[in-house]
Amino acid sequence: MNTRAIAGSSSVRPAGGVAAVELVVMCVVAVGLTVGSLFQKLQCAGEGLDLAYVTRHACLGDTLSLWGIRDLASHVFPYVGPLTTRGLPPGTLEYPTLTGLWAWLSALPVGSSRGFLVVTALTFVPVVVVVTVLLARMAGRRAWIFAATPPLFLYALYNWDLLTVVCTTAGVFAAVRWPAGRAPVWRAVVVGALFGLGGAFKLYPLAFVAPFVLALLVDAGPSWPDRVRRAAGAVAGALGVVLAANLPFVLVNATSWFSVIRFQGTRDIDPSTLSVWYWALQPWSAQSSPEVQLRLNLLSTAATAVAVLAVLAVGLVIGLRRGRMPWIETSAALLCAYLVTNKVDSLQYVLWLTPFFAVVRIRLGWVVAYVTANLLLFVGWFHSFALKAVGVSARTWADEAQTIGIWGQIVLLPILAVVFLRSRAVDRDADRPEPDPRPGAAAGLRARGTASPARE
Template sequence: MPLRLPERIAMCVVAAAFSVLNLLNKLLCTVPQPADVSRGEYVNRYGCWSDVVSLWNQRDLGAHVFPYVFGTYRGDPPVLGGGTVEYPTLTGVWVWFTALFAHSAASFLVVTGVVAALLAVVVTLALARIAGRRAWVFAATPPLALYAAYNWDLLPVACTVAGLLVMTAAPRSWPPLVRWAVTGFAFGVGGAFKLYPLMFLAALVLAAFLDRDLDLPGRLHRSLVALGTGVGAVLVANVPFMVVNFEGWLSVFQFQAGRPIGASTLSVWYYGLLPWSADLDGPFQDTMSMLATVSTGLGILVVLGVTVAIGVRTGRTPWIQSSAAMLCVYMVCNKVDSPQYVLWLLPFFVVLRLGGWWIAAYLVTDVALTTGFFRNGYYAAIGQTGDTWASQMMTAGIWVRAALLVVFVVVFLRTPVVRRPLADRTATGRRRADVSVDAPPAR
């Protein structure tokens, strides 16, 4: 059944409402706590922590210093300076720009939350165009209510969904080469906000070259176009800062490389390698960072290898499935698996025909993990340091989430893409042959 306008409007209203709920929760952390309550107790009791408020205070965003241009990474231990935040350039510029409209942590959070609500609506409409009623999975599940204003992750999510939309549901009047170019550009822009969409660019380029719907010169041409627009977007977003102040540009990567793997990272490396990982300043941190980097790289290469094998064997490359699988590898193997990363996964829950039980299992685990994390912090703040139901829930959530991500690497590669609603298809009711979305599942 085609998705009607009232249902689309309802989706958008729900997505915006959930985002506003998250904003209201995070605003609790912008006011002083009662005199007889510690800050840790207050923040964890209400679960109102957000990176938005934290960075406003820690990076002096109210000074409105343009990022990276005056950036430094100095001191002992080294700290970021000169208006730079610990994210790629487009996120840093976006943070600076939106901070211009704010005069306090609360107003900055409101600006960020309003933008997040608008992005949630745009992403919902795009997903509804791609997959119809399954867009409710994005609009009406807990992640928006928990994380919409937690960080700026909806920016790369919007870029990811834009790429998926162009390749699966662009108007027929768009020439095929334009769609490959725009999709590559969207993933490149996403990579300039947060690095992970660059994995999707790799899968897209493989599909452009391996899909046997064109002769070899045509496939080579479109793969170069997709790669060129994606890499071009990254270069445009980075090279000017590298030229003006290489130290400021590099400081982001130095900060992330030197970030210790602690309890707040919710990483399997920290919780799986206790008690050695508890020493945040010891040499074992370097070992964990190396393990995280190597396992992430190898996992991504394995997924790309499977993708190539399927593309060579069938002539149709499952690049969307491959993108989702690589994302799971990144989340489970990387040194940080922040709670809001579930927003990265949601679009793939929508556009791939993943069973409802899988989706429910992951989302319930995510809610349990977040609840346990904040409640465990609350108990620690009031001096209750023994084994509590909150610490047990948090630990179980970390390991169940990790297990689900590992399983999803295989499941995603075997899951077909959702077909667009009948009313949203082309007049002939058929897709263009040059769009690689209906690759057969892996065997």
């Protein structure tokens, strides 16, 4: 039996190492891009700037705009106050509780949007370093995909997505690099808790609990009671963190807490959502009538559920055939399915994919293609608004770039889902037997049935 199989492993060698000097350089570059993102956003932190200016410089982002729209300057504790005319309590973001608390704490020591951006950037610097180090320890030089590519510069300070990225990365790291001698059931609890922590910032990391639990149940090696115990531990870890992050707010004011869910559920599918549902179903989808929006929301919700379940089913079939479920690859494919079918596919969501671009060994051409499509969308999106703001009504190069970028992402996401499922994640390198210098050791390993690359 291969005691290092993913469902019962105790330690795993890193898939590829980087020298200490290169890791330091990698972290410096990642921090540099984060600081660069700060200075790029600070261009929009002044008073009295018009739409033409902020869109021409492409420096507007949620961290900046929500400072004023959600009244973060008031320093009101979020999620518990009475609802405002916008449908949310004062000082509350339209995101799960931990994101709102992070923004509230970042806003406490300052009184301006400029100060808020600086504090947010300072809190994100260690986050970026942690993600870079963890990815480098798992995936070696592929960590450069996160540390030195346009998404980090464009979106580090765009929203609070780096918080979910670090939780996702830490969850995968805990699964594939669990220390030797530590109880495997606690590995499951920790991984589930980290994905639950990500879900308390933004919901999507909770979806990764499902393939991880299926892997714990499917993978050959441990006895069935042990598999069930570990799967239950993963679910308990995720639910425990989610409940701890939300239950206090529910008990204080359930209506205010639920307002975030209602806000997102009733959000219109319009050009700002950048989703297939608006762009593929025009002119019908361009209507703002409640009936059309209700149907669009129902359609996107149903399609998202079907797509996610389909990816899980494919991953499970692969796992049953191999005796080992590719849960990391399935998680990456699941994320692609979610992004292409969900009602919203915001610009910065490319950050969600960057850890999987590193830890799943897909060809770099796919990474370049998707990042390029996102870059075209970013440039086209902002410059299209800038040109319209100064009176240009004809279709321009910016509109073309935006269209190519949107459809590039829409086409690439389902392809990437298939590519992820057909590729190899870094954790699967653990199934290779370690070299033994003794004569005849390789033959002995094969005789005992140890896993080998040929059996993958």
